[in-house]
Amino acid sequence: MEGFKRYVFNYLSIVALLTILSVVVFGMAIPELYPRLLFIIPLFFVFLICVILLSKHILNRKGKSDSVFYVVFRGIKLVLLLFFVLVCILCIRENLLSFLAVFGVFYLTLLVYECVFFASVTKSKQ
Numbered sequence: 001m002e003g004f005k006r007y008v009f010n011y012l013s014i015v016a017l018l019t020i021l022s023v024v025v026f027g028m029a030i031p032e033l034y035p036r037l038l039f040i041i042p043l044f045f046v047f048l049i050c051v052i053l054l055s056k057h058i059l060n061r062k063g064k065s066d067s068v069f070y071v072v073f074r075g076i077k078l079v080l081l082l083f084f085v086l087v088c089i090l091c092i093r094e095n096l097l098s099f100l101a102v103f104g105v106f107y108l109t110l111l112v113y114e115c116v117f118f119a120s121v122t123k124s125k126q
Contacts, residue, residue, distance in 0.1 A: 004056065011110065014109060014110060015042050015045050015049075015106070018042070018105065018106050019041075023038070033098040034098070035102065037088075037092060041099075041102055041103050041106055044084055048081075055072055055076060070118060088100070
């Protein structure tokens with residue numbers, strides 16, 4: 001469980017760093033492409049980690065293994081990500097491409113972090 005606390009801390013740190021970086025880049029370097037709803041992206045990823053924590057808690061109470069958690073985690077995350085992107089595409093018209101680019105950077109960065117983290121956890125258990 002201690003490793004999972006480290007995962008949450010690093011995950012939230014990456015979200016905060018990416019948020020600051022995207023605000024600085026779009027606010028100073030290219031303000032004409034600044035997506036109005038940029039703040040929704042970090043809020044979504046914080047919501048996602050809350051859902052992940054809830055699913056981890058529920059699976060721990062039922063005595064399920066970490067491999068079951070990983071499959072549930074991937075499934076929940078994929079459904080929520082697809083739903084979020086679809087709603088954003090339908091609702092956001094202004095600077096949609098820059099919004100999706102920022103979302104893609106958040107997603108890919110966090111995906112790489114999750115892969116590295118879960119690979120190291122799996123390797124340390126063997």
